[in-house]
Amino acid sequence: MGLNVEGIRKDFPILQRKLAGKPVVYFDNACQSLRPVQVIEKINEYYKDFPACGERSMHKLGKKVDEGVDKARKSLQAFFNAKRTEEIIFTKNATEAINIVAHALDLSKGDVVLTTDKEHNSNLIPWQLLKEKGVKHEVVEFNNLDALNDKLTKNVKIVSMVHTSNMDGTSIDAKEMIKAVHDNGSLFMLDACQSAPHKTVDVRKLDVDFMACSGHKMLGPSGIGLLYGKQDALSKLKPFVVGGSTVSESTYSSCDLEKPPHLFEAGLQNYAGIMGFGAAADYLKKTGLDNVSAHELRLNRKITDAVGDSVELLGPKNPELRGSIFSFNVPGLETHNVAVMLDEAANVMVRSGAHCCHSWFNAHKMLGSVRASLYLYNTEEECDVFIKELQKIVKLLS
Ligand SMILES: Cc1ncc(COP(=O)(O)O)c(C=O)c1O
Secondary structure: OOOOHHHHHHOOHHHHOEEOOEEOEEOEOOOOOOOOHHHHHHHHHHHHHOOOOOOOOOOHHHHHHHHHHHHHHHHHHHHHOOOOHHHEEEEOOHHHHHHHHHHHOOOOOOOEEEEEOOOOHHHOHHHHHHHHHOOEEEEEOOOOHHHHHHHOOOOEEEEEEEOEOOOOOOEOOHHHHHHHHHHOOOEEEEEOOOOOOOOOOOHHHHOOOEEEEEHHHOOOOOOOEEEEEOHHHHOOOOOOOOOOOOEEEEOOOOEEEOOOOHHHOOOOOOHHHHHHHHHHHHHHHHHOHHHHHHHHHHHHHHHHHHHOOOOEEOOOOOHHHOOOEEEEEOOOOOHHHHHHHHHHHHOEEOEEEOOOOHHHHHHOOOOOEEEEEOOOOOOHHHHHHHHHHHHHHHHHOO
8 A cells, every 4th residue: 555645644744834925845864854733742741731840750750651652652552563662772773872882881992893884973973982992993894795704803892884874775685784783792783773763674584783873764753762682782881971870879988870771861851752653653553654665666667767877976876875865966066055956946945065975976086976865755746846946957068
């Protein structure tokens, strides 16, 4: 069954509005998705109906907060097929989730960490800066199993890889990478920021040890993300952001640490964000991720067929290998100029620049790209607008 895109669009208030007299063509979904009323109402519900704190208050409002947080944790447990709710840790974003693992794993001098050559800064810098502790960070080619196997030595403690690149939409064969890493006795962390909004990420089937993703890329609120940790893997972490909520008891000289997830959720939480994230996961689950990805592919194929040869495409020509992303350069034009021209002409909103993947662009002696990224509410008509405006820009230079 396909998507009822017209029905879905009615759920997104911003899509009912016009800017400068024209509808919004939102193709910046890899940065942040739009939010449906179901998520917005869930956020408002917290602030209107029970704006209290969780975990510590015995009163009725506090209990409602606890119920809401538990429900959201269960929704996300189901969404990722985690074995236990305790394996779902709410963070402020994916960057924080990756930093928790990078710092709490207690890596030391001589240990090695591997990432790919297509990482977002959020899955590069936390590992790179561990050099201050004598930890070595090395880079392997994206989705190259042989290159990975060549680097897998006994000193490799963890391999952290992006599942789907935010730069060009290509994906790794996560299952075979994870198997190789586990055969070496190392841990595996998956950056699922760009895969979780579009396809099933089953943490048990993949057998990841850790996984990070952002709420705001999958219909959820800003300022909320998630760290999944397999129970075993979480027990290897030494918490480093501690305080309220992370202990059950304390004296002036000692404390009893809580267990996960609370051990890694220090201080008062973003309750509205957590509940909104749960509602977003429920919305996506109900819509069906297979329907979402099939729809995006249809749109990406339409764009690629129409303008794929008129621009310098990043990544493979085949849209099946790029999912929801069409990333490109117009030779002779700066990426930001292309983005501004598209926005000014027809409210076509894309991202331009290095997409926080400066390392890859620097290695390839490029400044960046223009990235159109699609999602479930985008339409063929919106693609037509994008194609028409891009063709006009390309023509200007010919
Ligand atoms: C692949 C990838 N990893 C990590 C991040 C960082 O996510 P967050 O903003 O939730 O920290 C992003 C955000 O664009 C991303 O695309």
